[in-house]
Amino acid sequence: MTSAALLENGTNSAPLGWLERVGEIASNDLNRAAADIDSGKLYPADILRAFGKAGAWRQHILPDGKVDLLSAIKGITLIGEVCGATAFMAWCQNTLGWYIANSDNAILREKYLEPVLSGRQLGGTGLSNPMKSFFGIEKLRLKAKRVDGGWRVKGNLPWVSNLGADHLFGTICENADDATHKIMILVDCADPNVTLLPCDPFLAMDGTGTYGLQFNDMFIAEEMVLADQAMPYVERIRAGFILLQAGMAAGNMRDCISIMERTKASLGHVNCYLDEQPEDFAKSLAEIETLVADLCATPYDRSPAYWRRVVDARLVAGEMTVKCAHAAMLHSGARGYVMANRAQRRLREAYFVAIVTPATKQLRKMLADMPA
Numbered sequence: 597m598t599s600a601a602l603l604e605n606g607t608n609s610a611p612l613g614w615l616e617r618v619g620e621i622a623s624n625d626l627n628r629a630a631a632d633i634d635s636g637k638l639y640p641a642d643i644l645r646a647f648g649k650a651g652a653w654r655q656h657i658l659p660d661g662k663v664d665l666l667s668a669i670k671g672i673t674l675i676g677e678v679c680g681a682t683a684f685m686a687w688c689q690n691t692l693g694w695y696i697a698n699s700d701n702a703i704l705r706e707k708y709l710e711p712v713l714s715g716r717q718l719g720g721t722g723l724s725n726p727m728k729s730f731f732g733i734e735k736l737r738l739k740a741k742r743v744d745g746g747w748r749v750k751g752n753l754p755w756v757s758n759l760g761a762d763h764l765f766g767t768i769c770e771n772a773d774d775a776t777h778k779i780m781i782l783v784d785c786a787d788p789n790v791t792l793l794p795c796d797p798f799l800a801m802d803g804t805g806t807y808g809l810q811f812n813d814m815f816i817a818e819e820m821v822l823a824d825q826a827m828p829y830v831e832r833i834r835a836g837f838i839l840l841q842a843g844m845a846a847g848n849m850r851d852c853i854s855i856m857e858r859t860k861a862s863l864g865h866v867n868c869y870l871d872e873q874p875e876d877f878a879k880s881l882a883e884i885e886t887l888v889a890d891l892c893a894t895p896y897d898r899s900p901a902y903w904r905r906v907v908d909a910r911l912v913a914g915e916m917t918v919k920c921a922h923a924a925m926l927h928s929g930a931r932g933y934v935m936a937n938r939a940q941r942r943l944r945e946a947y948f949v950a951i952v953t954p955a956t957k958q959l960r961k962m963l964a965d966m967p968a
């Protein structure tokens with residue numbers, strides 16, 4: 597069966613309880629670890645595996661081959677209410693599963709899909725540079741030479757997250773002999789010909805297992821090719837790639853709304869003079885969630901009108917997350933300025949929602965370049 601036939605849109609029939617279990621792990625283990633993840637002391641591999649065991653990474657790819665992005669987003673949202681860095685890793689992991697499930701390469705699917713959906717195998721996605729290159733923002737950084745049984749890949753990527761020595765990620769390279777030909781590949785970090793380079797400390801997202809990648813003429817066997825023709829494949833996966841990011845936005849917004857609500861008892865008499873109130877953000881969040889739920893019903897819709905709505909929803913989600921976290925700081929006042937208070941962490945994490953690919957400026961360019 598080809599992946600197109602394998603993956604249709606449908607309703608999740610997974611046993612009830614997985615979301616409650618994800619919520620429990622988020623409020624307990626993840627809550628305790630959030631500060632260490634934020635400061636970069638901890639890459640939470642065990643917690644990510646526990647989420648996988650609970651079913652968090654398999655909600656979008658159902659056993660009957662149907663697709664349910666909305667359930668996966670609900671899981672990421674619960675995680676994101678507690679920790680934005682882990683919500684980002686949840687997106688990385690879910691997106692890796694999304695790539696593999698949508699591949700026509702049966703050998704690759706057979707070998708890697710179940711380990712990734714179960715969380716036994718962790719990994720991420722290196723599509724920022726390719727996504728920027730497709731919209732004329734920068735050049736594709738990885739070049740591939742055809743060799744017997746596969747490709748040899750050279751080049752580097754500045755950042756890929758949710759990685760470690762035994763992790764996987766998907767990315768795209770350009771055929772060195774034909775720039776119109778792009779290949780989407782799965783990279784095994786255990787290969788000695790790909791080097792993981794530590795990054796300088798970040799403003800947030802430090803515990804996300806983020807590395808620079810150096811490809812030293814790395815051999816990619818045919819069985820690691822996600823799509824020999826990356827462009828039509830990207831058209832298939834691009835809406836899912838973007839829509840799954842909604843969980844990062846919704847989780848951060850939910851927590852910031854709750855931070856604002858909690859200040860009411862002691863500061864409500866003065867916070868009421870602030871322009872933006874938690875009720876306003878709750879309304880915006882509900883609108884974003886309704887729109888995303890609607891878009892999740894048809895992730896394989898290739899019409900320009902659908903694509904514009906997806907891009908627009910992503911832009912609104914990123915901008916609203918930053919506004920909401922900014923308001924949570926203003927409502928919190930001095931107590932939010934204390935490092936131990938999470939309001940400042942939520943603001944730093946919110947910026948990432950707006951700068952991770954597709955970043956706000958890229959989304960605006962994409963909308964400007966689209967036919968009216």
Ligand SMILES: Cc1cc2nc3c(=O)[nH]c(=O)nc-3n(C[C@H](O)[C@H](O)[C@H](O)COP(=O)(O)OP(=O)(O)OC[C@H]3O[C@@H](n4cnc5c(N)ncnc54)[C@H](O)[C@@H]3O)c2cc1C
Binds near residue numbers: 688
């Ligand atoms: C913490 C973190 C995690 C990330 N994880 C991933 C991931 O998992 N997968 C993925 O594909 N992308 C990842 N990215 C990249 C991210 O998605 C965006 O592409 C990035 O934030 C910049 O996007 P931008 O559109 O604002 O580009 P800009 O910042 O405007 O431009 C990006 C370009 O500037 C150059 N550049 C700027 N600063 C540096 C630097 N310090 N080192 C090297 N080059 C630099 C590079 O050429 C780069 O391509 C990550 C970024 C960060 C900060």
